[in-house]
Amino acid sequence: MNDTSGLGDDAQLITLDVNGTSYEVITAPRRTLVDVLRHDLRLTGTHVGCEHGICGACTVLVDGLPSRACLMFAAQAEGARITTVESLADADTGELGDLQRAFSDHHGLQCGFCTPGFLMLAQGFLTERPEASKEEIREVVAANLCRCTGYQTIVEAIDACATARRAQRAAGTEETSCN
Amino acid sequence: MTSVTENQLVGRSVARREDPRLLTGHGRFVDDIELPGMLHAQFVRSTVAHGLITAVDLTAVRRVPGVVAAFTAADLGLGDITARLDRPPAEFVPTAMPVLARDRVRYVGEPIAVVVARDPYAAEDGLEAARVTYESLPPVTCEEQALAPGAALVHEEAVRNTLVDVSLFATEGIDGIFENAPCVVRVEARTGRQNALPLETRGAVAQWDAREEQLVVHTCTQIPHQVRTVASRCLGLDERAVRVIVPDMGGGFGLKCVVGREEIAAAAAALRLRRPVKWIEDRKDALSASFLAREQHYTARAAFDADGRILGLDADVVCDMGAYSCYPFTAGIEPLMAAGEMPGVYKVPAYRVRGRAITTNKAPTAPYRGVSRPQYVMVVERLMERAARELDMDPLEIRRRNLITDFPYTGVNHITYDPGSYLESLDLCEQALKEAGWYDRQAAARAEGRHIGIGYSCFSERTGYGSAAFAARKMQVVPGFDLSEVRMDTGGAVTVTTGTMSHGQSHETTMAQIVADALGVDLAKVKLHQGDTDRITYGWGTFASRSITVGGSAVRRAAVKLGDKLRAIAAAEWGVPPEETELARGRVRRRDEPGIELTYEHLADIAYLKSHLLPEDIEPGLTATAAFDVTTDGTFSNATHGAVVELHEGTGQVEILAYVCVEDCGVAIHPQVVEGQCRGGIAQGIAGALFEQITYDAQGEPSATSFMDYKVPTAHEIPDVTIHHLETPCAFTETGAKGAGEGGTIGAPAAVLNAVNDALRATGVELDTTPITPETVHRALTSPALEQTR
Numbered sequence: 001m002n003d004t005s006g007l008g009d010d011a012q013l014i015t016l017d018v019n020g021t022s023y024e025v026i027t028a029p030r031r032t033l034v035d036v037l038r039h040d041l042r043l044t045g046t047h048v049g050c051e052h053g054i055c056g057a058c059t060v061l062v063d064g065l066p067s068r069a070c071l072m073f074a075a076q077a078e079g080a081r082i083t084t085v086e087s088l089a090d091a092d093t094g095e096l097g098d099l100q101r102a103f104s105d106h107h108g109l110q111c112g113f114c115t116p117g118f119l120m121l122a123q124g125f126l127t128e129r130p131e132a133s134k135e136e137i138r139e140v141v142a143a144n145l146c147r148c149t150g151y152q153t154i155v156e157a158i159d160a161c162a163t164a165r166r167a168q169r170a171a172g173t174e175e176t177s178c179n
Numbered sequence: 180m181t182s183v184t185e186n187q188l189v190g191r192s193v194a195r196r197e198d199p200r201l202l203t204g205h206g207r208f209v210d211d212i213e214l215p216g217m218l219h220a221q222f223v224r225s226t227v228a229h230g231l232i233t234a235v236d237l238t239a240v241r242r243v244p245g246v247v248a249a250f251t252a253a254d255l256g257l258g259d260i261t262a263r264l265d266r267p268p269a270e271f272v273p274t275a276m277p278v279l280a281r282d283r284v285r286y287v288g289e290p291i292a293v294v295v296a297r298d299p300y301a302a303e304d305g306l307e308a309a310r311v312t313y314e315s316l317p318p319v320t321c322e323e324q325a326l327a328p329g330a331a332l333v334h335e336e337a338v339r340n341t342l343v344d345v346s347l348f349a350t351e352g353i354d355g356i357f358e359n360a361p362c363v364v365r366v367e368a369r370t371g372r373q374n375a376l377p378l379e380t381r382g383a384v385a386q387w388d389a390r391e392e393q394l395v396v397h398t399c400t401q402i403p404h405q406v407r408t409v410a411s412r413c414l415g416l417d418e419r420a421v422r423v424i425v426p427d428m429g430g431g432f433g434l435k436c437v438v439g440r441e442e443i444a445a446a447a448a449a450l451r452l453r454r455p456v457k458w459i460e461d462r463k464d465a466l467s468a469s470f471l472a473r474e475q476h477y478t479a480r481a482a483f484d485a486d487g488r489i490l491g492l493d494a495d496v497v498c499d500m501g502a503y504s505c506y507p508f509t510a511g512i513e514p515l516m517a518a519g520e521m522p523g524v525y526k527v528p529a530y531r532v533r534g535r536a537i538t539t540n541k542a543p544t545a546p547y548r549g550v551s552r553p554q555y556v557m558v559v560e561r562l563m564e565r566a567a568r569e570l571d572m573d574p575l576e577i578r579r580r581n582l583i584t585d586f587p588y589t590g591v592n593h594i595t596y597d598p599g600s601y602l603e604s605l606d607l608c609e610q611a612l613k614e615a616g617w618y619d620r621q622a623a624a625r626a627e628g629r630h631i632g633i634g635y636s637c638f639s640e641r642t643g644y645g646s647a648a649f650a651a652r653k654m655q656v657v658p659g660f661d662l663s664e665v666r667m668d669t670g671g672a673v674t675v676t677t678g679t680m681s682h683g684q685s686h687e688t689t690m691a692q693i694v695a696d697a698l699g700v701d702l703a704k705v706k707l708h709q710g711d712t713d714r715i716t717y718g719w720g721t722f723a724s725r726s727i728t729v730g731g732s733a734v735r736r737a738a739v740k741l742g743d744k745l746r747a748i749a750a751a752e753w754g755v756p757p758e759e760t761e762l763a764r765g766r767v768r769r770r771d772e773p774g775i776e777l778t779y780e781h782l783a784d785i786a787y788l789k790s791h792l793l794p795e796d797i798e799p800g801l802t803a804t805a806a807f808d809v810t811t812d813g814t815f816s817n818a819t820h821g822a823v824v825e826l827h828e829g830t831g832q833v834e835i836l837a838y839v840c841v842e843d844c845g846v847a848i849h850p851q852v853v854e855g856q857c858r859g860g861i862a863q864g865i866a867g868a869l870f871e872q873i874t875y876d877a878q879g880e881p882s883a884t885s886f887m888d889y890k891v892p893t894a895h896e897i898p899d900v901t902i903h904h905l906e907t908p909c910a911f912t913e914t915g916a917k918g919a920g921e922g923g924t925i926g927a928p929a930a931v932l933n934a935v936n937d938a939l940r941a942t943g944v945e946l947d948t949t950p951i952t953p954e955t956v957h958r959a960l961t962s963p964a965l966e967q968t969r
Binding site for chain 1: 192213300376377379429682684685851886897
């Protein structure tokens with residue numbers, strides 16, 4: 001294993017809960033969460049675009065809320081639930097989740113570099129606000145940068161996913177009431 | 180046609196092959212590559228814009244915990260990167276770009292030394308400990324300074340700081356035309372310096388492979404073979420001893436279609452240390468010290484007759500190319516594009532142009548999506564609008580009178596334009612905005628004192644530049660052709676290689692569509708491999724909207740050849756001539772008796788595993804290679820863009836209310852991908868028109884080095900785009916397709932600028948310079964002329 005941990009005398013042992021798995025990591029205090037996710041845990045789906053919190057390519061969920069993993073030290077994430085893009089597909093079958101399918105259907109990605117950040121941003125937002133309108137979705141999408149798509153298809157993908165989830169829930173409720 | 184196309188894939192928006200891995204976080208970008216024993220490189224960079232290096236002291240760097248090595252130019256002894264044009268000294272001055280600066284620095288951020296450490300954090304620590312001393316020279320930071328008599332010289336050999344100076348065409352009698360014309364209009368325009376800004380910064384991982392005797396360089400480049408050439412020459416290796424592999428790429432837009440100094444330096448460090456070395460550029464370096472583009476100054480005039488017909492175009496273009504010529508294109512990339520193609524979609528009978536590239540103490544420039552066309556289209560469209568105002572004509576009517584309608588058309592710039600839908604796209608764009616009610620809404624808004632404007636741009640985009648087109652620019656290395664190999668394995672699965680390099684354009688899908696159609700197999704049977712110099716003999720990569728036109732044609736030719744071989748094997752089995760066979764859904768069948776057929780699996784079995792059955796004139800194996808080049812002037816995609824903007828008085832903000840694009844790229848292999856290219860391109864064009872600018876202070880210090888200072892538009896600023904398609908197939912590409920990569924970016928600045936000027940009509944203010952800042956708009960909206968109209 002090559003040494004990318006930047007360990008010094010001040011190395012510390014931390015425990016990170018990522019996608020429901022508990023990891024013990026020995027790390028230097030100055031290492032960011034995104035570097036530990038990518039280079040120590042080898043979860044390279046989360047990307048680094050600016051390292052100053054603007055572009056959002058590194059967006060992950062911290063206790064369910066979209067957060068910039070480049071602006072947090074890994075040690076600060078101890079005790080929190082971290083969720084990354086690797087969690088979105090079915091763990092057993094690899095089948096894409098509904099949000100991922102919507103991005104593909106609407107061509108909401110081209111080079112794919114910003115995509116994990118947008119997926120996690122949308123996943124966190126729709127969980128918090130399932131009734132979001134397209135305009136609200138656009139506002140949230142404006143939190144991250146994409147250089148390929150012009151954003152329209154990202155907004156459409158998230159809106160389509162939100163609409164489908166609402167329809168599914170409504171159908172589920174109906175079914176329940178019929179029973 | 181030999182293939183049966185009842186299930187044709189070309190023209191259908193099939194599911195993208197790239198998507199599943201990118202959506203699940205299983206793409207492999209360069210920073211995802213981790214090799215055993217890998218070290219991490221960063222660069223000591225110049226802190227002054229112009230100076231002589233008097234000392235580089237890396238002693239303290241080497242003592243920093245975690246630092247393994249630090250090298251200056253003298254330590255590595257690398258050859259320079261030099262790009263050339265075959266033009267006389269009066270027209271072009273070659274300049275050498277050292278991989279690491281030796282005795283002189285020419286921009287803030289120029290790499291001076293490479294620091295290699297156990298981890299990226301330690302490499303950054305190492306940079307802090309470097310001591311470089313300079314003897315400052317006067318910085319040259321703008322055109323005015325560069326061209327002033329007695330100016331400091333960025334390169335001693337480049338007098339007047341001029342690298343390229345060409346005067347072209349100069350139609351006989353053009354001065355008389357301007358003297359006698361009833362209407363002459365002028366535009367002076369400047370366009371801001373921009374960064375193409377792929378969201379993935381540049382980066383490389385290099386490793387010496389002792390067994391293969393090869394330096395393997397994983398790097399995010401649009402031109403893998405050209406990186407191989409430069410790396411081998413700088414390092415003194417045979418070209419076969421360098422293998423360039425391109426993983427998934429997070430965009431490029433031209434910034435990655437030149438050879439970077441840092442990727443060569445990282446490779447040199449890996450070679451020296453015999454350990455893998457990774458370099459990942461940070462965003463500050465990407466904004467200030469990579470490659471920039473688009474800083475141009477036009478002084479242009481156009482003569483018209485009383486009916487609005489253009490009589491002549493006369494332009495002077497100065498492009499600020501920064502400190503060095505990029506490889507392979509040289510500093511001529513922007514001025515030669517502008518000078519050669521400025522007449523664009525209009526029937527211009529007389530033309531004269533002077534195009535210059537000047538050198539300044541700023542980061543160098545690379546091609547950026549559209550290359551000069553967003554700028555000159557903007558200038559020509561401003562000239563059209565101004566003439567319409569002078570002659571009191573409808574701005575669309577004046578365009579209709581001048582648009583090329585009879586094809587092929589050979590212009591005053593000696594370029595022959597293949598058929599397009601110039602007039603039709605304008606008509607449809609106007610109709611779309613009318614039917615959406617924007618003209619009525621504009622009238623109503625104006626009555627309320629609001630400032631709504633509608634603007635258009637008409638343009639074409641040469642795509643599929645072949646070697647003839649690049650040779651006309653007199654490049655010493657002439658891009659143009661591309662290669663493909665298509666092979667079938669013993670089980671009938673198909674592998675395609677190409678010299679093009681997709682970085683968001685979906686070639687794994689679109690090239691596979693072309694091959695699947697040519698062979699009559701399912702899409703899933705076909706897999707594209709690209710970006711590996713050991714997998715394909717040569718290629719020119721992906722830029723200039725060339726991949727589908729040139730690469731796609733090579734791919735189709737190779738696939739057809741492979742199909743011919745399958746037919747020949749089947750024909751031999753049946754003892755009939757190959758002409759009496761055809762391909763049909765994974766089988767070769769007899770034309771006379773379609774019931775008689777052999778599957779590809781059966782034929783592959785013969786070709787590889789029972790080759791004793793083959794007749795003497797058929798070689799074993801199922802491999803076909805093909806090349807394609809465009810030997811004419813190229814093929815022209817075209818479009819009309821229409822923008823509706825509202826200017827907000829209080830803030831000076833330009834809000835885009837609607838945007839319509841009517842595009843024609845011939846046969847669209849995958850319509851959804853074409854639309855994606857349009858929308859993304861338009862977003863970048865809007866970014867240049869309204870938001871982005873790389874700025875410098877008087878000392879040449881860059882002042883936009885983070886996303887706090889360089890305003891990249893978000894979903895807030897970029898509108899939804901309505902797209903309409905027209906289809907004028909290309910007669911000489913194998914698929915009928917034209918390129919679609921750059922058009923969006925080309926058309927947007929002109930449409931937005933014209934819309935802003937339409938909204939400003941009552942103020943008497945006309946704007947010709949981008950980016951259009953809120954300050955400019957606010958000042959225009961508070962002009963005295965506007966007060967008088969109230």
